[in-house]
Amino acid sequence: MTESPLPPPVPALAAEPLRRRRWLRVPAPWRRPLAAVGVTVVAAWVVIAVFAPLIGPDNPLAQNYAILAAPSSAHWFGTDELGRDVLSRVLSGARVTLPLSVLLVILAMIIGAVIGAAAGFFGGWVDNVLMRVADLFFAFPGIILAMAVAAALGPQLRNAVIAVVVVSWPSYARLVRSLVLSARSAPYVIASRMLGASGWRVLLTDIRPNASGPVLVLAALDLGNAVLLLSGLSFLGLGAQPPTAEWGAMVAEGAQNFNDWWVGLFPGLAILTVVLAFNFIGDTLRDALDPRTARAVRLS
Amino acid sequence: MLLIGITLVAFVVTHLVPGDPVAANLGQAAVGDPAAVAAFRHQYGLDQPLPLQYLRYLGDLLQGNLGISEQSHRPVLADLEEYVPATVELALFAIVASLVVGVGLGIVAAAFRDRWPDHIIRVVSLGGVSMPVFWIALVAFYLLFFRLGWLPGGGRLDPAQVAPTHLTGLYTVDALVHGQWALLWSAVRHLVLPGLVLTIYTVGMLTRFTRASMLEIMGNDYVRAARLKGLPEHVVILRHVLRPALISVITVAGLAFANLLSGTVLVENIFAWPGVGQYAYHSAVNLDLPAIMGVSLFIALVYIVLNLVVDLLYGVIDPRIRLS
Numbered sequence: 028m029t030e031s032p033l034p035p036p037v038p039a040l041a042a043e044p045l046r047r048r049r050w051l052r053v054p055a056p057w058r059r060p061l062a063a064v065g066v067t068v069v070a071a072w073v074v075i076a077v078f079a080p081l082i083g084p085d086n087p088l089a090q091n092y093a094i095l096a097a098p099s100s101a102h103w104f105g106t107d108e109l110g111r112d113v114l115s116r117v118l119s120g121a122r123v124t125l126p127l128s129v130l131l132v133i134l135a136m137i138i139g140a141v142i143g144a145a146a147g148f149f150g151g152w153v154d155n156v157l158m159r160v161a162d163l164f165f166a167f168p169g170i171i172l173a174m175a176v177a178a179a180l181g182p183q184l185r186n187a188v189i190a191v192v193v194v195s196w197p198s199y200a201r202l203v204r205s206l207v208l209s210a211r212s213a214p215y216v217i218a219s220r221m222l223g224a225s226g227w228r229v230l231l232t233d234i235r236p237n238a239s240g241p242v243l244v245l246a247a248l249d250l251g252n253a254v255l256l257l258s259g260l261s262f263l264g265l266g267a268q269p270p271t272a273e274w275g276a277m278v279a280e281g282a283q284n285f286n287d288w289w290v291g292l293f294p295g296l297a298i299l300t301v302v303l304a305f306n307f308i309g310d311t312l313r314d315a316l317d318p319r320t321a322r323a324v325r326l327s
Numbered sequence: 328m329l330l331i332g333i334t335l336v337a338f339v340v341t342h343l344v345p346g347d348p349v350a351a352n353l354g355q356a357a358v359g360d361p362a363a364v365a366a367f368r369h370q371y372g373l374d375q376p377l378p379l380q381y382l383r384y385l386g387d388l389l390q391g392n393l394g395i396s397e398q399s400h401r402p403v404l405a406d407l408e409e410y411v412p413a414t415v416e417l418a419l420f421a422i423v424a425s426l427v428v429g430v431g432l433g434i435v436a437a438a439f440r441d442r443w444p445d446h447i448i449r450v451v452s453l454g455g456v457s458m459p460v461f462w463i464a465l466v467a468f469y470l471l472f473f474r475l476g477w478l479p480g481g482g483r484l485d486p487a488q489v490a491p492t493h494l495t496g497l498y499t500v501d502a503l504v505h506g507q508w509a510l511l512w513s514a515v516r517h518l519v520l521p522g523l524v525l526t527i528y529t530v531g532m533l534t535r536f537t538r539a540s541m542l543e544i545m546g547n548d549y550v551r552a553a554r555l556k557g558l559p560e561h562v563v564i565l566r567h568v569l570r571p572a573l574i575s576v577i578t579v580a581g582l583a584f585a586n587l588l589s590g591t592v593l594v595e596n597i598f599a600w601p602g603v604g605q606y607a608y609h610s611a612v613n614l615d616l617p618a619i620m621g622v623s624l625f626i627a628l629v630y631i632v633l634n635l636v637v638d639l640l641y642g643v644i645d646p647r648i649r650l651s
Contacts (some may be wrong), residue, residue, distance in 0.1 A: 045629030061450075080424065163332045165631055168589035171607055177620055178611035181408070255459055259593055262461045263608060278462050281639070282597060288469055302457035 034288040036076045044161060059314075065307030074147050083115035084282055087246035087272040095287045105289035109270075116272040117293050123273045124301065127188055128253040135253075139199025144230050146200065147207030158204065161197040169194045169252075170259055177265040184273070187266035191256045195249060202245055206238040248309035257299050274298045334388070337623035338381050384620065394617030398610065403621035406606060411625060412496025414595070414602030418587045419497075420518055421525035426580060429530040433537020433576075438564050440542060441463070443609060448534060454533030461593040464524045468597060471520055478520045483600035484513050521598040530592045531581045536579045540572040573644050581637045588626060 075082060084102075085091065090110045098105040104113035146157040164172065173190040180186035207230070210216055219233045258275030260266040262282075267273030275295040281291015387394060393403035436448040472480035483498055484490065491510045493503040499518065502511035544550065545568055553567045554560075591604035599605075603622060610618030641648045 059456060061453075067605045159332070163335075166538050166627065168585050169587040170592050171611075171622065171626065174592065174608065175623075178614060182612075183630060251457055255457075258459060259461060260364065262459075262593065263596065263612075265612070275459070275461070278459070278465060282461075282465050285465065285469055291462065295459055295465065298459045298462060299454075299457060302459070303454060304452050306457050 031056065037187055051105060059311050060260055061307040062311035063204065065304040065311070068300055068304035069308065071294045072121050072304070073124060075118050076125050079115075079119040083112075083118045084114040085112040087111065087116040088270050095284060095290070097287070098289050104293045105136055105287070107277075108284055113277075113289060113293055117274070117278060117297050118179050119272045119282040120274045120277065120294060120297060121301075123184070123267060123271065124258065124298075125255055128185070128257060131188045131191050131195070131212040131257070132246050132249050132253050134188075135195035135249070136199050136242060138192065139196035139201075140203045142196070143200035143203030144234070146206050147204035148211065148230055148234075154204070156272050157200070161200045164194070165197045165201075167194075169256055171255060173260055174263065174265060177260050182265045182268060184261070184271065187257055190260065190265075191253055194256065195253065198249070199242065199245065202242060203238060206241060207234055210234045244309065244312045247312050251305040252268060254298060254305065331385070333623050333627035334385070334620060335381070337620050340382065358595050386537055388624075393621045394619075396610070396618045398613050398616055399619065403617050406618065407603070407621055407625055408496075410601060410603045413600060414588070414591055414604060416497040416499065416518065417521055417525065417591060417595075417600060417602060418584065420522040421529065421587055421590075422580065422584050423454070424522060424526040425530040425533055428526065428543045429533025429574075430537050430576060432530070432534040433541065434564065434569060436534065436538040437541035437545065437568070438560070440545075445538075452531035452534040455527050456535070457531075458526065458527060460528045460590050461597060462507065463527055464521070464594050464597040467520060467524050479513075479517050479579045480520070481517075481597075483517050483601065484510065485517075521594050521600055524598075525587055525590050528594075529587055532583050532586070533576065533579065537572065537576050540575040541568050544568050544571050574641060577637055577640050577644070581633045584633055585630065588629065638639060 035321070079087075088111065092102065092110040092112065093104045094106060094108055094110045096102060096106045096110075102112050102114065104117060107113055107116070140163070142157050146154040146161075173187075173194045174191050174201075176190035180189060198250065210233075211255050216229055216233055224233070257266060258273070258278070261273045261275030262279045264279065267276045267326050274297050277294035278291045278298075281288075284290050366422035382634055384394065391404065395401065395405070396403050396406055399406055436445045439445045468480055471478045479485065488510060491498055491507045491514075492505045494501045494504055499511060502508070502514055542562075550563060550567055553563045559566075565630065588604070591600075591602060593604070594600070594605035595602045596608060602624050603625060606618065607622045609615070610622065
């Protein structure tokens with residue numbers, strides 16, 4: 028036999044894509060287009076936040092230029108009412124918003140999880156008291172409660188973060204409580220208790236790993252809300268104070284100078300892209316979970 | 328119960344924090360004068376122990392007395408009577424508009440599941456959910472008022488106009504009832520811009536939820552049965568899927584309405600809409616405690632009414648609930 032017209036043997040065909048796939052292995056949810064976009068955008072903003080002083084053309088606080096100059100080749104996003112470069116301010120705003128929103132979601136998650144776990148695990152009057160309190164906080168429209176807290180503590184970025192945490196923890200408490208309630212009667216928990224494990228030990232070593240998935244999804248979905256609420260407070264003057272380059276506060280400046288559209292447009296776009304990216308990620312994560320849990324997360 | 332709880336939370340939050348209403352409400356000079364400070368504290372009962380203050384507040388509340396605003400020096404109830412109708416008008420407009428648009432888009436998305444209309448609607452509604460409402464308000468203000476001049480930019484009427492004869496406080500309704508057509512036109516035009524912004528704010532949530540609950544119901548056997556017996560697709564979707572889906576949509580609509588109230592704080596701020604949102608903002612910034620408590624009570628009341636309305640609507644949609 029001379030050259031065979033047959034294709035190469037089957038194993039070779041199969042091995043090639045297999046090997047390549049192993050290298051490029053990306054967990055299934057992240058291969059969805061929305062998630063890919065979301066992750067890319069968030070990654071880009073993280074890079075910007077880290078390297079803002081190097082990327083930004085100018086010091087975000089320096090008042091070096093003509094005031095309220097329209098976007099041009101020198102100032103891509105124009106300058107604001109104090110002659111500061113809007114592009115530099117938008118870029119450095121990422122350094123304020125991203126770390127703070129992650130921090131406050133983590134805080135809310137921890138507080139909510141501890142309270143929810145205590146309520147679910149101990150039941151009885153502990154459950155009643157804690158959950159009634161959570162319901163009360165839940166019943167307030169977010170920004171009105173946050174506004175009252177932030178105003179009462181004094182207009183500062185730190186207090187705005189506290190205010191958003193105060194508003195956000197109840198949803199975690201509710202979710203964790205329901206997860207703990209359903210886990211409490213599971214055989215593995217009963218087994219652990221029969222082996223003599225204490226209440227908190229059961230919670231931390233047996234229930235926590237099983238409950239963390241939905242909680243993290245809720246946290247991912249909540250990140251976008253956290254950014255919106257925090258920048259909303261700053262927009263109202265109850266968060267970041269001048270001259271901090273914070274997006275919400277910058278949009279408020281834009282509202283003062285609304286005929287110079289570039290002052291408010293770009294920081295708002297920054298908020299929009301970050302929140303959208305967070306929501307893309309959170310949404311995909313939720314869809315990746317089993318639809319029933321997904322529904323529970325959405326409702327809580 | 329909820330009412331009392333809300334007053335308690337609002338009371339604790341506003342009273343236990345370090346913020347000092349004296350400094351916020353008296354001028355610089357007066358703060359230096361101990362007599363003026365003491366008089367102020369006494370006038371508003373701030374010199375008494377907290378539990379006593381709270382009990383006194385509850386006692387007054389039972390008599391319909393919400394206290395005197397430290398800012399406007401008027402009864403909080405009178406302030407609320409002035410501001411509530413403006414916000415109610417705005418919120419009703421927005422919730423009706425977002426129900427129509429949101430449920431409509433949700434139906435389309437569910438009917439075209441995983442095809443391009445669905446993808447577009449999903450991305451757009453996520454975009455709506457992700458939009459900072461104060462920013463979209465600013466953009467709308469700039470484009471539709473400042474640039475194009477299609478719509479008025481703020482307030483409820485043109486500056487020269489006098490409010491229509493008082494009936495409900497909703498200018499559109501009042502003007503309509505009394506046949507004041509010029510006022511009606513003006514009120515509607517002023518309502519559209521802030522109303523649309525709030526609609527964008529809530530429509531995404533409703534769209535997503537309508538789609539999700541319709542898809543869930545489409546998995547039922549009776550839907551397949553309806554299809555198999557040859558009903559046209561639109562009848563299946565509208566009559567067999569939409570109706571049960573509406574039950575959960577209405578639950579979310581209640582949430583969306585509460586959300587709207589949050590949105591009004593930011594939107595009213597930009598469009599100079601004289602409503603509860605602005606009132607809440609100014610009282611929070613100035614630590615006007617009776618006013619903050621009043622707003623909280625109003626919100627609690629809205630929740631209670633909302634829950635009632637939602638329960639009644641369940642009955643309208645689902646005859647089984649009506650019977651039981």
